[in-house]
Amino acid sequence: MQWKPDRHSHLSLHIQIVDWMKTHIERGEWTVGTKLPPQRKLAELLGVNRSTIIDVLDELKADGLLEMKRGAGTFVSNNSWNVLLNKSQPDWHKHIQASIHKPNYHTIQLINEYEQDSCIIRLGTGELSPDLLPTKLLEQSLQSISLNARDIGYSEPKGSKRLRIILSDYLQKRGIHTSPESILIVSGALQALQLISVGLLEQQSIIFQEHPSYLNSVHPFQSAGMQMVSVKRNERLAETLKAGSGKKQSLFYTIPTLHNPTGSSLTPEERKRLLEICAELQIPIIEDDVYHELLFEESPPAMKSLDQTGQVLYVGSVSKTLSPGLRIGWVVAPEPVINRLADIKMQTDYGSSAFSQEIVAHWLSSGLYEEHVASLRQQLKGRSLFVESILNENFRRIATWEKSMGGFYIWLRFNEPVVNKALFLKLIKQKVLINPGYIYDPSDLHHIRLSYAYATLEELKEGLYILLNNI
Amino acid sequence: MQWKPDRHSHLSLHIQIVDWMKTHIERGEWTVGTKLPPQRKLAELLGVNRSTIIDVLDELKADGLLEMKRGAGTFVSNNSWNVLLNKSQPDWHKHIQASIHKPNYHTIQLINEYEQDSCIIRLGTGELSPDLLPTKLLEQSLQSISLNARDIGYSEPKGSKRLRIILSDYLQKRGIHTSPESILIVSGALQALQLISVGLLEQQSIIFQEHPSYLNSVHPFQSAGMQMVSVKRNERLAETLKAGSGKKQSLFYTIPTLHNPTGSSLTPEERKRLLEICAELQIPIIEDDVYHELLFEESPPAMKSLDQTGQVLYVGSVSKTLSPGLRIGWVVAPEPVINRLADIKMQTDYGSSAFSQEIVAHWLSSGLYEEHVASLRQQLKGRSLFVESILNENFRRIATWEKSMGGFYIWLRFNEPVVNKALFLKLIKQKVLINPGYIYDPSDLHHIRLSYAYATLEELKEGLYILLNNI
CATH class of the missing domain: 1.10.10.10 (Winged helix-like DNA-binding domain superfamily/Winged helix DNA-binding domain)
Incomplete structure (x- = not known):
């Protein structure tokens, strides 16, 4: 209004x-x-x-x-x-x-709504702060974009060829060897999940997810009628998957590097094991790898780089590193799978913005992107240390957490089950917005996904202080 | 490859x-x-x-x-x-x-595929020729884009506020009075149909469509399990709709201005009648209005401008006028409907490209857009006359058609039922790609959707000559 x-x-x-x-x-x-x-x-x-x-x-x-x-x-x-x-x-x-599609959870609708309020302190937002976005550089780089009339018409089904060639080169650094024909450009990682959901799975398929899971806060699979099965990290993996999948089609969704919401990463051994067990049971894997460039130390290998049978659908994006507003991500998968997903993408929205694709191609190929990400890591590291120092000073008696290894999040666990909707609403009244753990695991009343990426340092300090006063 | x-x-x-x-x-x-x-x-x-x-x-x-x-x-x-x-x-x-989603028809997959072949003559493409796109002006305009860090983060659910304010102003010229809160920015008109399909309809709903219909060449409703019912233009509308809808939810999809594929427009009286009958039967209407600015003469009023009860979902886009690569369109509808569609859009792809939205806002607000569209109309008019002169010279004995009133298409009807898949494939071998009528109405073997918008004049001439030789 x-x-x-x-x-x-x-x-x-x-x-x-x-x-x-x-x-x-x-x-x-x-x-x-x-x-x-x-x-x-x-x-x-x-x-x-x-x-x-x-x-x-x-x-x-x-x-x-x-x-x-x-x-x-x-x-x-x-x-x-x-x-x-x-x-x-x-x-x-x-x-x-x-109608068919599920509405977002009420808490998430409220988060979407209150995020538009510029006076609110956003303690949980999974997004870079406006300060961390290379806005000026992006604006300047628009002057280096040269457009070709063919590129700004309707797109090829798989997306800009130029961008796919650049990506196939860029992905080599992640140990992923792929041809441009096995890459699909999508409008962000979430769209990749949507396309996989309707393009590769029958209704009532089983989606294995980590516990807790980002997937509980969005509905790409649930809205298409899939059954979600959460798998705890230290569970007996093979048995759980075998028992869970039964005779149905199934798929394992994982964020092995800087997991959302917990911030943890699978060890190289855990990755291999997951891959082997899923290979044996013929369960395809979605590897959501949108955070890996934000690891403070060296990154463990992508699961896709260990994949020898084409069972991993690899998903990447620039939303967490460069700008969510670009709406550009990608899927790497066997060519028949990519052809199928590209066909559905054409039926869904006729391709992603050609302008966004040109911008990403320019940033990746010119080196601007790598330079920016290196400096971003440093800034995020500084922010994580700042928040951890506040936590150490004020939250040690009531909560526990792991030191952040990178990315955006600290998975703050309160000793008591205090993180309920009442707390969420009470904090909104005091102009503080949190991402409560229950949107990632409905039974969880202990956690908050704390993000040090979005709010300013002053806001983080003030917001954590208000949070503390309401526990 | x-x-x-x-x-x-x-x-x-x-x-x-x-x-x-x-x-x-x-x-x-x-x-x-x-x-x-x-x-x-x-x-x-x-x-x-x-x-x-x-x-x-x-x-x-x-x-x-x-x-x-x-x-x-x-x-x-x-x-x-x-x-x-x-x-x-x-x-x-x-x-x-x-899996859930239908594949595209084989003919349409072939069209998508062969459109990538730069040697093929595209006689049916529903897209502006590279010559007609304002590529250089678009490139220059990138320098006038000033970015705001908040705008290149994740979008508001309904899309850029600035663009919605500009659109609410711009739509007044079409007789549509709406507030920015009743507008949703989408990634092209096709996405609007997708969102409506899963956001406002239960499975097995009835979708009334014109006969023939663009909807038969895409699957936004069919893939979500809707039933399509074709309604001929001169049929007894009230009886047909009453009998067709029964107790199910239903919706009427129409392109009242420069219909795809036929190029015809409903008269103001037909518009009013359709509106009244649908109001009485409580059947919402989707008005797909993506071509209206390409009418050579003045445009009849949008159905939305006559809508007094919020029953019309109005869909617009810049894909047919400025650049499909932008992937920007909009829906105008009652606010609760827009809120619902925005919620699903957030769950689908977290909004459209912020960069594309900025570019469209700049073109609409600076007057660049109107200037371009005026010159585009002239160029399309010239192309339509060129193709009509070839038709008059060579096709009069075997086919009939109406003089084009605007847009891209001439709905060429052959006297004999010769437009079958064999002809389609035979022409591909001779490097000519047509859009056969049967992709808009499976029983139609008489028509070709001829587009004078895409190929060069030389190609149009050569392509029509090859077509003629194969009939």
Whole structure:
């Protein structure tokens, strides 16, 4: 909501707000059933007294356009055309409720919503701080982009050939030898999971995931009707997978390097073992490798680099290192798999932004990217030490954590099960946003995914202080 | 395939090609079951004699890596690690066959594939010719883009606020009065259909579509399990919709302005009638309005501009006017609907390219866009006249068509049912690619969607001549 009444207008604030609301209702933008923000919030958003809002709502209720439901709020109950012309309109709420895709969890919707509030301290955001993004360099680099008319038309199904050639070269450093034909450009790693979900799996397939898992906070597999099975790190892997998969198709999703949300990495031995067990059981693996360049020390080998049978679907992205706004990631997999995923990608969105692809190609091939990532690692390292010093000073009696090895996150464990939705909401009221552990494992009330990547140092300090005061 | 053997190497061509193929098989890029291109094609691609290819294939067959299936081609039958280590690999082909999403029709896959061949004449492509894209202006405009660190992070769920404000202004010219909160930025119109499909409809919903329909050439609804019902233009609309929808949820998809593939437009009266009938039956309408700016004369009002109950989901895009490579489109709908679609968009790909959104915002707000579209209309008009003159000269005895009113297409109807897959394949061999009518209506063997927008004038002339010689 960006509109505000004009205090210099000859019309009263009351009349302006009534007109504004009526217009929204009449245009059909606020359909029947739409819930209005609470009175206090409306007053704040429009910059007027609450009494003005109450008067406006009363008038619209009298007009039959709004209704108040006790304890639930104020809703649009009708629109004037309906009243005047007795026209019906589609029951959008029924449509939404009956439809296929799951809504995001309420906590995650709130996180998405409150992240737009520039006054809130974001203690959990899995994203680089605006300070850490190479905004000026990106802007300057736009001048080095030369466009070719063929490249800005509809894309080849697999994405820009130039970018795929550059990537096949770049991936060699990660020990991954692949041809450009075995690479698909996607709009970020999440889209890769979506495409795999509908392109390679039948409904009711089993998705093995680590416990806790990033996948519980997004729904690429759940919305397509897959069954999620969590596997704890030290569990008897072979037995669990054998028992879990049964006769169904299955797939193992892993973030072996700088795992989200825990920040931990699998050892080289654990990687080999996982690969062997999955090979034996013919369970393909998705290796989500979007954080590896942010390891403070040397990185263990990618599982894909050990893959000799084409069982690993490797997923990478620049969202955690360069800019999420580019929306560029990639999948490396056997060519028939890539062909299939490319076919579905074409049916989904006809390819990723050609402009974003050109920018990434330029950054990777010019060396700008590597230079930037090296300096980014240093800055993240500094931020992690800063947060750890605050934790050491203030949280030692009530929580435990591991020293960060890289990336964005510290998986902070409180001794008591205090991290519930009430805490989440209480902190929002105090302008602090956390990512509670329960969005990664519904039964977890002990953890917070702390991110030292997003907020400023001052905000991190203040936010942790407010957090401490609410435990 | 871009690799070619090195003629200056000390290794023979034979050895180089054997090594190259083995590498692909051993890395798992060509999995068991992968089909190799035909010998002649391989020879062409690698720039060697066919006899060299035959020798190479023989060697790999002897090694047990390839097998020949009579009449079907050469396939990867094994990979060396499997042979050596007796390792198994996932059966990708089984995975693909059992999975949820439909593959594209074979004809459309071939179209996607052959469109990559720069020697082919594309008579049906629904895309602006590279000559018609403002490539240089786009490149220059990159220098006017100023980036804000907040804008190149993860996007707001509905997309760039700046772009939505600019769009709400821009849409006023189309008679559509909407606030930025009722607009969702998407990665092209096709993604809008995907989101609507999984976000607003239950499985087995009825999708009414025009006959013929663009929707038959893509699968956003079919893949989500919807039932398609085609409605002919002059049919008794109310009765058909009433009978067709029954007790199920339903939705009407229409391109009222410059319909794809026929190029025709609904009259203002037809628009009103469709709106009224759908309102009465509570059937929401998707108005796909991506071509309207390409009308040579003035445009009839958007159906959305007549919508008083929020029943129209309006879809727009810059793919047909500015550059498909931007992958930017928008949906205008009641706010609760937009909130729902935005939630699913976040779960699907975390938003569209921030860079593309900045570029579109710049073009729309600076006036560059309108200027470009005005000149584009003139150029398309010239192209349509050129093609019509060829048709008048050569096709009058065997086909009929309407004079183009704008956009890209002429819906060429042959008197005889000659437009079958055999013709499609025969023309490919002669380096001419057509969009046959049967991809828009499976029972149609009379039509070709002729596009005067893509090929050069010389190519159009030559392509039509080859077409004529094959009828």
